[in-house]
Amino acid sequence: MKNSLGRFVPEGFIPFKGADTLIKNMKRVLVPEVTTRETDKVIRTLSDLFDLIPITDGMTLSFHHHLRNGDGVLNMVLSEIKKRKLKNMTLAPSAIFPIHGPLVELIKNQNVTSIYTNYINGPVADCITQGYLKYPLVMDTHGGRPRAIESGELKIDVAFIAVPTSDHLGNGNGIDELSACGALGYAISDLQYAKKKVVVTDHLVDHVSLAEIEERYVDYIVKVNQIGDAKGIVSGTTKPTRDPVQLKIAKDTAQLIDELGFIKDGLSFQTGAGGTSIAVALEVQKRMTEKKIKGSFASGGITSFLVEMHEKGLFEKLYDVQCFDLDAVKSYKKNPKHLPMSASEYGNPLEVNPIVNNLDVVILGATEIDTKFNVNVTTDSSGNLIGGSGGHSDTAYGAKLTIITTNLVKSRTSMVKDSVTTITTPGESVDCLVTERGIAINPQRQDLLDRLKGSKLHLLTIEELLAKATEITGVPTPLEPSNRVIGVVRYRDGSIIDTLYQKSEEQS
Amino acid sequence: MKIASAGTMESNDCMMTVREHAGIQIEIESIVLKQFGKQIEYVIRETLKELNIENIFVQCNDKGALDYTVKARLVTAIQRMGEKHA
Amino acid sequence: MLQNADIFQSDGVIFDLEDAVMLSEKDAAVHLLDNFLKSYAFENLEIVIRINQLDSEFSRVELEQIVSDKIDTLMLPKATAKNTNALSKMLDKLEKSKKMNKKIGIIPIIELASSVLEAKEIASVNRVNGLLLGGEDLSTDLEVERTEDGLELLLARGLVVLAAKAYKLDAIDTPYTKTNDEEGLNKDSSYAKKIGMNAKVCIHPNQIDTVNTVFSPSIQEIEYARKVVKAEADALSTGKGAFTVDGKMIDKPIIDRAKKLLDKAQRWGLL
Numbered sequence A: 001m002k003n004s005l006g007r008f009v010p011e012g013f014i015p016f017k018g019a020d021t022l023i024k025n026m027k028r029v030l031v032p033e034v035t036t037r038e039t040d041k042v043i044r045t046l047s048d049l050f051d052l053i054p055i056t057d058g059m060t061l062s063f064h065h066h067l068r069n070g071d072g073v074l075n076m077v078l079s080e081i082k083k084r085k086l087k088n089m090t091l092a093p094s095a096i097f098p099i100h101g102p103l104v105e106l107i108k109n110q111n112v113t114s115i116y117t118n119y120i121n122g123p124v125a126d127c128i129t130q131g132y133l134k135y136p137l138v139m140d141t142h143g144g145r146p147r148a149i150e151s152g153e154l155k156i157d158v159a160f161i162a163v164p165t166s167d168h169l170g171n172g173n174g175i176d177e178l179s180a181c182g183a184l185g186y187a188i189s190d191l192q193y194a195k196k197k198v199v200v201t202d203h204l205v206d207h208v209s210l211a212e213i214e215e216r217y218v219d220y221i222v223k224v225n226q227i228g229d230a231k232g233i234v235s236g237t238t239k240p241t242r243d244p245v246q247l248k249i250a251k252d253t254a255q256l257i258d259e260l261g262f263i264k265d266g267l268s269f270q271t272g273a274g275g276t277s278i279a280v281a282l283e284v285q286k287r288m289t290e291k292k293i294k295g296s297f298a299s300g301g302i303t304s305f306l307v308e309m310h311e312k313g314l315f316e317k318l319y320d321v322q323c324f325d326l327d328a329v330k331s332y333k334k335n336p337k338h339l340p341m342s343a344s345e346y347g348n349p350l351e352v353n354p355i356v357n358n359l360d361v362v363i364l365g366a367t368e369i370d371t372k373f374n375v376n377v378t379t380d381s382s383g384n385l386i387g388g389s390g391g392h393s394d395t396a397y398g399a400k401l402t403i404i405t406t407n408l409v410k411s412r413t414s415m416v417k418d419s420v421t422t423i424t425t426p427g428e429s430v431d432c433l434v435t436e437r438g439i440a441i442n443p444q445r446q447d448l449l450d451r452l453k454g455s456k457l458h459l460l461t462i463e464e465l466l467a468k469a470t471e472i473t474g475v476p477t478p479l480e481p482s483n484r485v486i487g488v489v490r491y492r493d494g495s496i497i498d499t500l501y502q503k504s505e506e507q508s
Numbered sequence B: 001m002k003i004a005s006a007g008t009m010e011s012n013d014c015m016m017t018v019r020e021h022a023g024i025q026i027e028i029e030s031i032v033l034k035q036f037g038k039q040i041e042y043v044i045r046e047t048l049k050e051l052n053i054e055n056i057f058v059q060c061n062d063k064g065a066l067d068y069t070v071k072a073r074l075v076t077a078i079q080r081m082g083e084k085h086a
Numbered sequence C: 001m002l003q004n005a006d007i008f009q010s011d012g013v014i015f016d017l018e019d020a021v022m023l024s025e026k027d028a029a030v031h032l033l034d035n036f037l038k039s040y041a042f043e044n045l046e047i048v049i050r051i052n053q054l055d056s057e058f059s060r061v062e063l064e065q066i067v068s069d070k071i072d073t074l075m076l077p078k079a080t081a082k083n084t085n086a087l088s089k090m091l092d093k094l095e096k097s098k099k100m101n102k103k104i105g106i107i108p109i110i111e112l113a114s115s116v117l118e119a120k121e122i123a124s125v126n127r128v129n130g131l132l133l134g135g136e137d138l139s140t141d142l143e144v145e146r147t148e149d150g151l152e153l154l155l156a157r158g159l160v161v162l163a164a165k166a167y168k169l170d171a172i173d174t175p176y177t178k179t180n181d182e183e184g185l186n187k188d189s190s191y192a193k194k195i196g197m198n199a200k201v202c203i204h205p206n207q208i209d210t211v212n213t214v215f216s217p218s219i220q221e222i223e224y225a226r227k228v229v230k231a232e233a234d235a236l237s238t239g240k241g242a243f244t245v246d247g248k249m250i251d252k253p254i255i256d257r258a259k260k261l262l263d264k265a266q267r268w269g270l271l
Helices: A046-052 A073-083 A103-108 A123-129 A144-150 A185-193 A244-259 A275-290 A304-311 A326-334 A343-347 A392-398 A446-451 A462-473 B033-050 B067-083 C023-039 C059-066 C081-097 C113-117 C119-124 C135-142 C151-166 C182-194 C205-214 C219-237 C252-267
Strands: A060-063 A089-093 A112-117 A137-139 A158-162 A165-167 A196-201 A220-223 A268-270 A295-302 A315-323 A338-340 A361-364 A368-370 A401-405 A432-435 A438-441 A485-490 A496-501 B003-006 B014-019 B024-030 B056-062 C012-016 C046-050 C073-076 C105-110 C130-133 C170-173 C243-245 C248-250
Touching (some): A103 A112, A144 A185, A275 A304, A304 A315, A315 A343, A343 A392, A361 A392, B014 B067, B024 B033, B033 B067, B067 C023, C081 C119, C105 C113, C135 C151
Parallel strands (some): A137 A485, A361 A401, A401 A432, C046 C073
Antiparallel strands (some): A432 A438, B014 B056
């Protein structure tokens, strides 16, 4: 069957009907929270833990991704699964990175046959694109995952929660010591609703300063030598771009935000951690400083640049779901206005007032965007799985102004297409596209177009941008994806917005 | 043997290598092979026609070069081959 | 990446076949540029080619290949009165043999002490429509260091401005080489404008915004540009080919620059 965007949806799944359509009729029903009765929680080894619970074939294990590409915990658990030759396991890590390469073997040998995640990149992504995962990959958004967990749709047997510092009862945080990673927003729903919760730490203490992880939920604690590699944990932020094309895009984006009237007191803002996003943040900072603007908050993954803006008084608060670098971790530790938010508080569409709904402006990327402004951040133009929504669909929905920044043409490939390979975020949530060759505004936003009358910015229609790109690259031979379904892309409400296909012979 | 090349392996460029050969033989590797492989071959063949060349082996290693770059690299490689002595 | 030439909102782009290209790649560069220019058309962008020195081994072949209706201006390094005249004559021949519709302009780079002293003769060559001060090479010729306040170039800048204005040409200032220093660029550009330079070369796209802002046209410049544009319209309507304004023959680059100036003035809200 097809969904409202014309995309195929496999049997047994609910088709996407629109960003609001299903949500408005959805009641928030929570399964009961699971608290612990354990008192003697410290277990010597992971192996002992597997015996104790016990962890058996077919179980669902979850993980958070606050240690990013420095994570050691998922691999430790995989090692144990492999040793015990467990089969048909379901994994629900909130994101998967290149460091999780060992998972490839377990997928190929069907130790792991099902995966739920919000973002995936590296050898595991390639392996799934090639069709090795037995059951379809399920991709959620950062806001949709807590929705699935709290409603009981995604039932977790054991949640493995990497916690940099923990006491003997399971109170813990991510701000101290060796493997400090900052806020632990993505672990909260797992902590509340999984059947069994296991804290994995490399720093066991008698007393913690802050309990973002609360003891009442924690069943077991396993102390290991290192939960991850510090270098890989806080390397998420790059420096602002020096590429002149990216800088032009960044400047034009700040100009656009200004002309649309958003640089004013109370501004709430979110942007990513990539080079261009940082450059945009710096340009916005310039304008805010010039106009003496005080914003209300900056949110999302927090970088040192946002911390700087906050410390300069440009934003009153920071809402943090994850820290991308050490400066962000330090700020989170000492600054009472640098606040944590769980993934649910951040973007769960069933929360009464998720942070994303209070956002004025969000700057996002894209691997592709089509003439209906549908955005792809899940696959590249060759059909490779390279990412996933993360918070893309959530913020795009909630923000008053959603801006996508991207080069128009990269290595003979146009980012603007007639139709994107995979839809991650629907066009109705996307307002503007800023490229080095001009800016396109979604025709659904006549109000924005009106505000831009007489602008010095180079505005064109998205069709004109596509034509310009084609003029430069030439007309590509279209790629035909194969028909074999290897996964689904779920929108925040759990409906299927698009399907993922095995990379065809033709595409590879 | 007369052989020469032009271009680089940088993004948006292609490495074009030509050598003596009976008849025309073209080999193309490209990061956008499916999308533009046919077009790259077309540009190569048209350029060879323009230059009245009927005997050559062309190897193109492409990193997203546009048509003008493909043509330019081929022309340069052929010129360099002609300047070399066996 | 040549295809990104027109996205940065400069008035012209200089494609450099001289110092930016190593010896072993001079042949490749010409082919690349030639094929690039044949493939794309640019609106509102003066296409300038910095050719190799006229006495170099590449020069003749390069000129033969690169001169076409697709370009507007040649930038001549180490310009002297002698070689500027020589280039002008070469262009006469090439335009004729190639049956070109355009008359290619010349921007000589004044980067030798001797050239500064003969700036007037250089400026007087008919095809010349601007003089560029080459501050880095000139400092080397003067055996001094380049400095932030540019004292070493004081006289040279002044002479270039005088020669250019005497012949109603563009006086183009030497680039500011610290590409990360926006404030320094602003100071340097403002100074240049003050002493009469009306344009500046940028060596990084990030410099373009500042330079555009500083060199925005004055009322007099706008007046002159209006005169040129009107004279062109008059000449066209009366079927006249060539025409003059204030005694100077106006050729296409000057008309284009005038139109661009008015265009920019419009965009910058100055009209």
